Amino acid sequence: MRYRYFPGCTLKGQAKSMEDTTLAAAKAMGIELEELSEWQCCGAVYPLYEDELISLLSPVRTLAAAEGEPLVSLCAACHHVLKRAQELMQRNEDARKKVTDHLEVEYAGEGRVLHFLEVLRDDLGFDKLKEMVKKPLEGKKVAAYYGCLLLRPSKVMQFDDPENPTIMEDMIRALGAEVVKSPYRTECCGAYLSVTEEGVAADTVQRILDSARRAGAEILVTACPLCRYNLENCADNEGKTPIKVYYFSEILAEAMGLPSESAQDRGTKEEVPQG
Amino acid sequence: MPRTGVFICHCGTNIAGTVDIDKTVEASRNFPGVVHADEYRYLCSEMGQDIITKAIKENDLDRVVVGTCSPRMHENTFRKAAAEAGLNPYLLEVANIREHCSWVHKDMEEATPKAIALLRAAAAKAALNEALEAPRLDVEKRALVIGGGIAGIQAALDIAEAGYEVDIVEKDPSIGGRMAQLEKTFPTLDCSACILTPKMVEAAQHPNINLLTYSEVDEVKGFVGQFDVKIRQKARYVDPVKCTGCGICWEKCPSKAPSEFEMGLSKRKSIYVPFAQAVPMVPVIDRDSCLYFRKGRCQICEKECPPQAIDYEQQDEIIERRYGAIVVATGFDQLDPTIYGEYGYGQHPDILTGLEFERIFNASGPTGGKVVKLSDGKPPKKVVFIQCIGSRDKARGMNYCSKICCMYTAKQAILLKEKVPDAKSYVFYIDVRTGGKGYEEFQRRAAEEHDVAYMRGQVGKIFPEDDHLVVRGIDSLTNRNIEIKADMVVLAAATVARGDAPELGRLVGINSDSYHFFNEAHPKLKPVETHTAGIFIAGACQAPKDIPETVSQASAAAVKAIGLLSKEKLQGEACTAEVIQSDCSGCLNCEAICPYTAITPVEIEERYKDGVLKRTVAEVNPALCQGCGSCAVTCRSGSINLKGFSNDQIMAEVDAICLQR
Numbered sequence: 042m043r044y045r046y047f048p049g050c051t052l053k054g055q056a057k058s059m060e061d062t063t064l065a066a067a068k069a070m071g072i073e074l075e076e077l078s079e080w081q082c083c084g085a086v087y088p089l090y091e092d093e094l095i096s097l098l099s100p101v102r103t104l105a106a107a108e109g110e111p112l113v114s115l116c117a118a119c120h121h122v123l124k125r126a127q128e129l130m131q132r133n134e135d136a137r138k139k140v141t142d143h144l145e146v147e148y149a150g151e152g153r154v155l156h157f158l159e160v161l162r163d164d165l166g167f168d169k170l171k172e173m174v175k176k177p178l179e180g181k182k183v184a185a186y187y188g189c190l191l192l193r194p195s196k197v198m199q200f201d202d203p204e205n206p207t208i209m210e211d212m213i214r215a216l217g218a219e220v221v222k223s224p225y226r227t228e229c230c231g232a233y234l235s236v237t238e239e240g241v242a243a244d245t246v247q248r249i250l251d252s253a254r255r256a257g258a259e260i261l262v263t264a265c266p267l268c269r270y271n272l273e274n275c276a277d278n279e280g281k282t283p284i285k286v287y288y289f290s291e292i293l294a295e296a297m298g299l300p301s302e303s304a305q306d307r308g309t310k311e312e313v314p315q316g
Numbered sequence: 317m318p319r320t321g322v323f324i325c326h327c328g329t330n331i332a333g334t335v336d337i338d339k340t341v342e343a344s345r346n347f348p349g350v351v352h353a354d355e356y357r358y359l360c361s362e363m364g365q366d367i368i369t370k371a372i373k374e375n376d377l378d379r380v381v382v383g384t385c386s387p388r389m390h391e392n393t394f395r396k397a398a399a400e401a402g403l404n405p406y407l408l409e410v411a412n413i414r415e416h417c418s419w420v421h422k423d424m425e426e427a428t429p430k431a432i433a434l435l436r437a438a439a440a441k442a443a444l445n446e447a448l449e450a451p452r453l454d455v456e457k458r459a460l461v462i463g464g465g466i467a468g469i470q471a472a473l474d475i476a477e478a479g480y481e482v483d484i485v486e487k488d489p490s491i492g493g494r495m496a497q498l499e500k501t502f503p504t505l506d507c508s509a510c511i512l513t514p515k516m517v518e519a520a521q522h523p524n525i526n527l528l529t530y531s532e533v534d535e536v537k538g539f540v541g542q543f544d545v546k547i548r549q550k551a552r553y554v555d556p557v558k559c560t561g562c563g564i565c566w567e568k569c570p571s572k573a574p575s576e577f578e579m580g581l582s583k584r585k586s587i588y589v590p591f592a593q594a595v596p597m598v599p600v601i602d603r604d605s606c607l608y609f610r611k612g613r614c615q616i617c618e619k620e621c622p623p624q625a626i627d628y629e630q631q632d633e634i635i636e637r638r639y640g641a642i643v644v645a646t647g648f649d650q651l652d653p654t655i656y657g658e659y660g661y662g663q664h665p666d667i668l669t670g671l672e673f674e675r676i677f678n679a680s681g682p683t684g685g686k687v688v689k690l691s692d693g694k695p696p697k698k699v700v701f702i703q704c705i706g707s708r709d710k711a712r713g714m715n716y717c718s719k720i721c722c723m724y725t726a727k728q729a730i731l732l733k734e735k736v737p738d739a740k741s742y743v744f745y746i747d748v749r750t751g752g753k754g755y756e757e758f759q760r761r762a763a764e765e766h767d768v769a770y771m772r773g774q775v776g777k778i779f780p781e782d783d784h785l786v787v788r789g790i791d792s793l794t795n796r797n798i799e800i801k802a803d804m805v806v807l808a809a810a811t812v813a814r815g816d817a818p819e820l821g822r823l824v825g826i827n828s829d830s831y832h833f834f835n836e837a838h839p840k841l842k843p844v845e846t847h848t849a850g851i852f853i854a855g856a857c858q859a860p861k862d863i864p865e866t867v868s869q870a871s872a873a874a875v876k877a878i879g880l881l882s883k884e885k886l887q888g889e890a891c892t893a894e895v896i897q898s899d900c901s902g903c904l905n906c907e908a909i910c911p912y913t914a915i916t917p918v919e920i921e922e923r924y925k926d927g928v929l930k931r932t933v934a935e936v937n938p939a940l941c942q943g944c945g946s947c948a949v950t951c952r953s954g955s956i957n958l959k960g961f962s963n964d965q966i967m968a969e970v971d972a973i974c975l976q977r
Contacts, residue, residue, distance in 0.1 A: 204657025224779030224786070252781070 042164055044155070045107045046074035049083050049119035056116065056266035062294035062301045063115055063157055069297050070165065070173055074113060077106050083119040084126065091133070094140055100126035101140050104150030111153040113160055115290065117265035120156045121190040121198070127154050128197045156191060156200065158208050158264060158289065167215040175298035177217025183292065184221040184258035185209030186249065188268040189229050203227065209262060209289060216296040221258040225249045230268040235275050246275040254282050260303070262289045318443045320379040321352040321371050322435060325359035327385060327414055332357075334418040334427040340383070343432040347439040351375055360390045365397040372401035379407050379442040383435050385414040404447035406890055406960055411438035433973050440972035444965045450890040451938055455541040456640040459877050460485065462533055462820070465493020466512060466863060467645035467855025467870040469519045474874030475643075476524035480881045483637065484519065485547055486529045488576075490594035491516055493647050494856075497577060499677035501863055502727040503758035509593060516595040530600055534634065536642070536824050537913060539940050540850030541886045543639045551630040553601040554587070558625035561589075561597030565617035565626065573605035579672045581690065582682035587617045587626075592680050601626075641850050641877035644824060644834060645870060646817065648856035651706040651713070651810040659705065659807055660778045665690040666785060667778060669705075669809045670724055677731055687735040689804055692783075695736045696803035700787045701725045702775050703745040706810030714810050714831055719860040721808035722749045726762040728806065733766040741768040742800055744775050744789055752862070771798065778805055811860035825911070826851055833859050844873040849942075852876050891960035892941035893948055898922075899955030900933040906947035906956060907934060914940035915947060 052060040067074050084099040100122050104112070114120045127150055130137045141148045155163075161170055187206055195203040206227065210220045228249060231242025250272065253261055261284060263269050272286045287303045294301040322344040326332035337355050344353040352375045356364045359382060371377060380403065382394050387410040395405035413431040421427040457480055461472045464486030472482040484491065495501075496516075498508035519525050528547055535546040554565075569585035577590040584590070586606040589599045607614035608628065618626040650671050653661040661667050666689045668676070679685035688695050703721055706713035722745070729741040748770065750756040762768045775789035784801045791798050813832035814820075821828045826846040828834050834853045837845040844852045852873035855866040880886075895906075897920055907915040918935040921928050934956075936947070948958045957963070 202657060224777075224781060228777075255781070 042071065042160070043073040043075065044113040044160065045110045045152075046076045047080055047083065047103055047107075047112055047114045047119060047123065048076060049080075049114060049116045051116055051118075051266040055270070056288070058302055059115055059264075059266065059288040059290050062288065062299065063290040065299045066290060066294045066297050067157075069299060070170070072160065072165065077103070077112075080106065083114070083116075084122045085118065087122045087125045091129075091136075094136055094143075097126050097129065097136070097140050098144060101130060101148065101150065102144055102146065104130070104154070105141075105144070105146040105148050107150060107152055109149040109152040111155055113155045113157055115157050115264065117156070117188060117190040117263075118267060120154070124154045125194075125197050127151075156264065158191075158212065159200070161212060161293075162208055167211050170212070171215040171217075174216055174296045176296055178213075178292060178296050179217050181218040181260060181292075182221045182258050183213045183218040183260045183262060184223050184253045184256060185213060185226055185289075186223075186230075186253070186261050186263045186268060186272070186286075187227050188263065188265050189227070190265060192227060209264075212289065212293070213262070216292060218260075218292070218296075221253070221256045223249070223253040223256040223258065225252040230265075230271040231275060232267060232271070235271045239275070242271055243275045243277070246271050247277065250276050250278065250284055251281075254284055258284060260284070260292070261286045262292055263287075264289050318349040318379045319351045319375065319377050320347070320349045320381060320439055320442055321354070321368075321375060321377040322347070322350055322381045322383065322439065323359055323364075323368055323371070324353070324355040324383040324413075324435070325364070325385070326355065326357045327359075327418075328357065330385075331383075331414050331418045331431075334421055334424055335413060335431045336424055336428040339428055340413075340431050340435065344381075344383075344435055344439070347436050349379070349443050350381075350439060352377060359384055360393050365393065365400075368394065368397045369401040372398065372403055378403070379409070379439075379445060381409050381411060381435060381438045381442050383411045383413045383431065383438070386410075386412045386416075406448040407442065407445045409438045409442040409445060411435045437969040437972040440968040441965045444962070444968055445960070448890040448959055451888040452885040453539075453541050453888050453939055455881060455883055455886055456543075456638045457481070457881050458483070458637070458639050459641045459643065459881060460533075460543070460545055460637075460639040461643045461645060462824070463493070463645035463647055463855070463857070464488075464491030464519075464527070464529065465645060465647045465855065466495040466515070467647065467857075467866045468493070468643070469515050470867050470870035471643045471645060471854050471874040471877070472519055472525050473515065473522065474871050475877055475881075476519075476522045478874075478878040478882075479524070480878065481524050481526070483526045483528055483547075483639070485531045485533055486527070487532050488590060489530045489552070489588075489598075489600045490590050490596070491519065491527065491529060492591070492593070492595065494671075495863060496591060496593070497579075497671060497674060497678075499674050499681075500727060500731060502723045503752070503754040505727070505730070513593045513595075516593070520595045527596065528635070529596060531635075533820070533823060538638070539912065539942075540848075540880070541640050542939075543642055543850065545637055545639055545642075547635040547637065549633040549635060550600075551632050552598065553603075553626065553628055553630050554599055555625040555627050555630075556596060556598045558623045559598045559621075560623055560625075561599075562622060564620050564622065566599055568616050568620045570614065570616060571605050571607045573602055578675050578682050579669070581672055581675055601628075641852065641880045642824065643852045643854055643870075643873045643877055644820070644826065644846075644857060645854040645873070646814055646820060646857040648811050648860065649814050651812045653705050653807050653809045655712070656705065658777050659702070659775070659805070660780075660785075661807060664780050664785065666696070666804045667807065668804065669807050670721060670728070671809075673728055673806045674724075677728070677735070687732060687739075694803075695739070696732075697736070697739055698784075698800065698802045699729075699732060699739060699741050699804045699806060700775075700785075700800055700802040701729065701741060701743045701806045701808065702787075703743065703808045704774075704810075705807040706812075707808075708746055709810075714812065716831065716860070717749060718808070718811040719749070720811060720862050722759065723752070723755055723862065725806070725808055726750075726759040726768070729762050729768040730766045733768075741766075742787075742802075743768060743770045744773055745770060746772070746774070752864070773798070811856065814857065817857065824848075824851060826853070833857065844869055844876055850880060888939055889941060889943045891943040891958065892938045893936045893943065893945070893956050893958045894938075895934045895936055896955040896957060897933045897935075899953050900951075901953050901955075902932040902934065903952065904932075904934055905950050905952070909946045909950045911944065911946065912940045912942050914938075914942075 235242035572583040575584035675681040854870040854873040
């Protein structure tokens with residue numbers, strides 16, 4: 042299995058661990074992720090106005106660079122923008138012409154745009170993943186936190202049922218951990234309000250964490266760097282049961298017997314070769 | 317050469333405002349065959365008709381062209397006027413210079429030549445018109461009512477009272493329909509069963525009414541006055557003559573299945589009557605859950621039945637009967653809200669639909685009339701009602717308003733307060749719609765006297781947490797997020813057409829809208845008629861409606877059916893298709909396309925060289941033919957002539973418009 046791979050800027054900095062663990066796990070599973078050369082920003086935010094084409098230049102350039110091959114990303118925000126930009130290019134010929142004319146590119150961006158979780162589910166299969174697990178995460182109570190970017194708008198993202206998604210729970214189960222479900226798993230994390238309206242973000246994050254706690258979760262996994270940032274930084278956890286937030290790829294790597302922060306936190310440090 | 321008269325109507329300013337009448341009259345005088353032309357302000361008035369009648373007699377006219385509104389409006393009026401003067405009515409032709417001309421143009425310079433062209437075409441066609449006779453058809457003096465809910469019962473009672481025989485076909489084991497499932501009725505709060513059951517009994521006992529419960533319509537053939545219907549009476553496995561309705565069988569029956577009548581909230585036995593007041597009080601055996609039918613053992617009902625009415629060998633029975641008129645009254649379903657994942661319906665026992673909550677109130681319902689939560693049997697203290705689940709939802713549901721939900725929600729909130737005095741109700745609504753006598757007052761009473769909090773807004777998510785349901789929504793008037801820790805949530809799920817409505821529509825030959833509600837022939841002026849003569853509709857199968865409206869519509873449909881049945885003979889369609897059999901190749905494409913099954917193959921003999929050749933050709937039954945013309949355009953050899961619309965006539969119209977420009 043070979044895919045073009047778009048990391049996006051966050052994965053080279055803040056969310057480096059998501060990239061490292063994914064690439065290591067992918068390699069162990071025989072999934073080849075070939076990083077696009079000279080890639081640029083994904084566009085960061087999908088425009089709210091259909092005619093705001095300037096924001097599409099970046100994602101369309103990225104889609105064109107994939108040359109029609111399946112394109113995988115990890116960051117929920119990158120995947121969201123790429124997938125929606127692709128949908129607009131397919132649906133709106135006028136927009137497509139304007140953007141590609143401006144970029145002076147031959148657009149062959151009709152290949153599949155995938156999140157790595159979709160690769161695991163649709164191309165590899167969770168049954169196969171289960172067989173590949175070396176160190177099942179037995180006894181761990183893991184809750185999935187989806188946020189909104191992967192799921193909505195559901196007709197475009199085609200990722201999972203926006204109200205009752207199962208993809209991350211299915212992965213957690215395949216890794217041998219115990220699935221814990223919290224009703225807030227598809228709620229918004231507050232997004233950029235953590236910068237402008239701290240109170241609002243603090244409130245939403247607090248609900249998400251407290252709900253996961255009540256459901257009995259020890260670990261919360263996400264695929265979104267911004268969600269993780271907010272979950273880790275916006276809530277007041279003074280005196281409450283600790284709850285760890287990881288990228289989905291970290292527990293994936295851990296279960297594959299590979300180095301990951303989640304493995305270290307679990308006190309299995311001695312088994313993990315440093316580096 | 318014909319002697320044609322042209323009459324042009326001003327229709328007040330409807331036509332005269334955009335069409336120059338004087339010019340049009342002058343131009344008409346020069347059409348081939350026209351010997352007389354006149355105009356009048358309102359041609360459809362008595363005076364206007366007189367002008368036509370007199371002119372026919374005085375000028376010895378043998379063709380008439382009227383330039384007026386659409387023939388759908390007044391063709392019959394003018395045909396009668398022509399007939400008054402002794403002219404065959406089919407020699408009159410209507411040029412539609414209102415809907416097709418004056419109403420769609422603003423400029424008199426443009427509209428006037430177009431009106432003249434349309435009139436010229438009509439005159440050219442009229443010249444080729446032939447005198448036609450409409451066939452006279454028999455009427456079977458019996459009506460069929462499909463559906464035994466309140467609409468069907470009311471229609472049947474009215475028809476029966478007028479002295480005609482009626483059969484009610486009901487697919488369930490008992491008549492009663494949706495109304496039987498309701499607790500109380502708005503806005504008077506009288507008990508639904510108390511006002512319905514007397515009508516059910518009356519229907520069962522009426523000498524002119526024949527109940528065919530647990531039966532379905534299999535086939536409808538024929539036409540107005542003579543519908544030939546096949547009805548499948550499903551095997552009950554109980555002999556209705558022997559059965560006394562004692563109830564021992566369902567008491568002793570060991571196997572269970574979810575009760576349809578209780579919306580699946582409780583179980584019924586495998587041999588059952590749907591509810592305590594069922595009519596007829598004769599049970600049926602549900603084969604899918606019955607131990608005997610599934611595994612070949614048990615037979616307890618047979619052993620226990622005192623009059624030995626159980627008969628496992630019973631077969632479906634086909635009843636073939638002819639009816640003069642049919643009333644379709646098949647009612648509605650409730651949308652399954654599981655398509656809206658955010659409301660969590662189906663994932664928690666205390667998230668109910670409106671119809672399910674109705675059963676919770678009912679003394680014979682799943683909780684014995686105690687208003688309690690199904691999860692723990694405790695009375696709910698906080699109940700959230702959410703309106704428009706699937707209604708008024710362009711994106712994911714139905715565009716229309718389900719009409720009854722605002723009122724039944726107010727009713728349920730009032731009933732809740734009466735049964736659980738310390739309960740608090742919240743209603744999320746888009747708009748509160750209370751059109752109807754006493755309706756607004758009723759809803760205000762709920763809000764003002766029964767402590768019901770109405771909040772304009774929508775709910776985005778419902779999920780269980782601890783021992784309650786968290787309802788998160790928005791109040792769009794204050795723009796605030798609202799979170800309610802509720803004990804119970806009631807979803808006003810949309811009123812939708814029955815799942816089998818499209819199939820029944822096809823079977824009976826009536827059409828429906830995009831939501832599968834049956835279409836009336838005219839939204840204002842023919843609300844219970846359909847486009848198929850002799851078939852009428854009543855109740856919620858036409859559109860969402862409440863009980864008073866359903867009952868009035870049922871009585872209206874009954875009156876229409878009675879009017880039909882009271883006629884000795886019916887006038888059929890004169891403009892029917894005929895096959896020119898010498899030209900027909902017998903391909904029978906026309907048979908396949910005919911929507912009225914009016915075309916059948918016949919074998920004819922023709923002299924050929926020295927012998928006789930037998931071959932198959934098509935034949936039209938003029939009694940069935942509705943003159944739609946589909947066969948005429950399908951016919952490859954052009955050997956089907958639609959009387960009144962022959963190829964020659966159509967070509968003459970086209971030529972008159974194209975060649976004279």
